[in-house]
Amino acid sequence: MSHVACPEGKPTVEPYRIKVVEPIPVTTREQRQAALARVHYNLFDLRADEVTVDLLTDSGTGALSAAQLAAGMEGDESYAGSRSFHRFHDTVRELTGYAHILPVHQGRAAERLLASTLLGPGKIFLSNTHFDTLRANVALSGGEAWDLPCPEARDLDSTEPFKGNIDTARLKAVLDGPEGSRVAAVIMTVTNNGGGGQPVSMANLTLTSSLCRERGVPLILDAARFAENAWLVTQREATFRDHSPRQVAEEAFRLADGCAMSAKKDGIAHIGGFLGLNDTELARRCELLLIATEGFPTYGGLAGRDLDMVAQGLTEVTDPGYLRSRADDTAYLAQVVRSAGVDIVEPPGLHALYLNAGRLLPHIPPHQFPGQALACRLYLEGGIRSVELGSLYLGTEDEHGNPLTSAPYELLRLAVPRRTYTRGHWDHVGQALARTVRDAHLIPGLRITEQPALLRQFRSKLAPIVQ
Numbered sequence: 001m002s003h004v005a006c007p008e009g010k011p012t013v014e015p016y017r018i019k020v021v022e023p024i025p026v027t028t029r030e031q032r033q034a035a036l037a038r039v040h041y042n043l044f045d046l047r048a049d050e051v052t053v054d055l056l057t058d059s060g061t062g063a064l065s066a067a068q069l070a071a072g073m074e075g076d077e078s079y080a081g082s083r084s085f086h087r088f089h090d091t092v093r094e095l096t097g098y099a100h101i102l103p104v105h106q107g108r109a110a111e112r113l114l115a116s117t118l119l120g121p122g123k124i125f126l127s128n129t130h131f132d133t134l135r136a137n138v139a140l141s142g143g144e145a146w147d148l149p150c151p152e153a154r155d156l157d158s159t160e161p162f163k164g165n166i167d168t169a170r171l172k173a174v175l176d177g178p179e180g181s182r183v184a185a186v187i188m189t190v191t192n193n194g195g196g197g198q199p200v201s202m203a204n205l206t207l208t209s210s211l212c213r214e215r216g217v218p219l220i221l222d223a224a225r226f227a228e229n230a231w232l233v234t235q236r237e238a239t240f241r242d243h244s245p246r247q248v249a250e251e252a253f254r255l256a257d258g259c260a261m262s263a264k265k266d267g268i269a270h271i272g273g274f275l276g277l278n279d280t281e282l283a284r285r286c287e288l289l290l291i292a293t294e295g296f297p298t299y300g301g302l303a304g305r306d307l308d309m310v311a312q313g314l315t316e317v318t319d320p321g322y323l324r325s326r327a328d329d330t331a332y333l334a335q336v337v338r339s340a341g342v343d344i345v346e347p348p349g350l351h352a353l354y355l356n357a358g359r360l361l362p363h364i365p366p367h368q369f370p371g372q373a374l375a376c377r378l379y380l381e382g383g384i385r386s387v388e389l390g391s392l393y394l395g396t397e398d399e400h401g402n403p404l405t406s407a408p409y410e411l412l413r414l415a416v417p418r419r420t421y422t423r424g425h426w427d428h429v430g431q432a433l434a435r436t437v438r439d440a441h442l443i444p445g446l447r448i449t450e451q452p453a454l455l456r457q458f459r460s461k462l463a464p465i466v467q
């Protein structure tokens, strides 16, 4: 499969055609208005059949290929030593080079194994940015999660190519400082999901690798989007222009000592993941936990068919034709969003766009959640589901509900599922967004009427503030 080039400035043709379709619901504005009120302005509580274009996440939502479905039919459901495991193991081994490969049901299970074995009270993980579930697993194990993003990441409008990098000067200072002996591992998230889906350069990864190896600190990749990171390296880092994404990915894995992988992203699978490790003693301890909590080490909580579909997905995902088409798809959506008059975190990556809701809705203060207000209006206008990444997610209040801290930025994320939507869907998003922008000054802020003690973005109830 190689990509089909189109005339200058036009997106490439998708390197696949559609063989199976699933109807999506089309609803009326009145139905959507009623649905919003019913779910208390929390889009996590919508039924999927109330959503026309679902951009909540790119996790587990990609379309399977015919080859993946066929591989699934070859699944061997033996409890131990299945053919599926050996195919999965060999594929992952060849890609990553790690000595020990443990399948898990999804990425956070690999994170839990790592955090439970490497961390404990007083121990620290350092990262470009910890992903939420890793941060939660670090906290559950009694450790600390320190983020060291590069300074360029702070400027949302900057078009610096590698805003996902770790700040290597601060990394070196921490490793060689008084806290250095508490550092249990450095986790590099590629691409940096919590940091706007921005990529990490191979130069940054190489320097991080040598800082870690000189000091005997393990470097682990949070590799959920390893192929998308590799693609952006081939496009943005001069030294790697002539490399294939697969070559970059192989090299990246070999600069680290292990990886935690969610195959729901760049495995293009509905479920699955793995932990890869070189350290035999560490792998042995993780394997014991795996058996106790996930499953026998040749299935790790997955069905044989899942292992085969992930293995096939991992071979498809580094195809340059696929990656170019995905990059073009997201670039097209970025253009649609900009044309509607909404700023995004620049430059656009591959898996999602982050809309600057704070700038679009200056009349809504952070503690009235401009990102969530925009999410609700976009749903009302077009049945589009997105997710707030602002002060509903990261802000805090005192016991009387008065705002204490707000998020650094008020963002709204549009995630791009793999091989799932077409440019017709993106044009629909553009039209709904244009209507939203036209009446932006009329969009009301929201207040929380009920919230749980933890992870409130999932379970809060809200209501519009009527002036």
Ligand SMILES: *Cc1c(COP(=O)(O)O)cnc(C)c1O
Pocket: 059, 106, 107, 108, 109, 131, 133, 134, 189, 190, 193, 222, 224, 225, 261, 262, 263, 264, 265, 272, 273
């Ligand atoms: C999704 C994700 C995870 C967690 O993976 P799950 O499969 O959802 O458990 C970890 N890290 C990153 C960067 C992710 O995007």
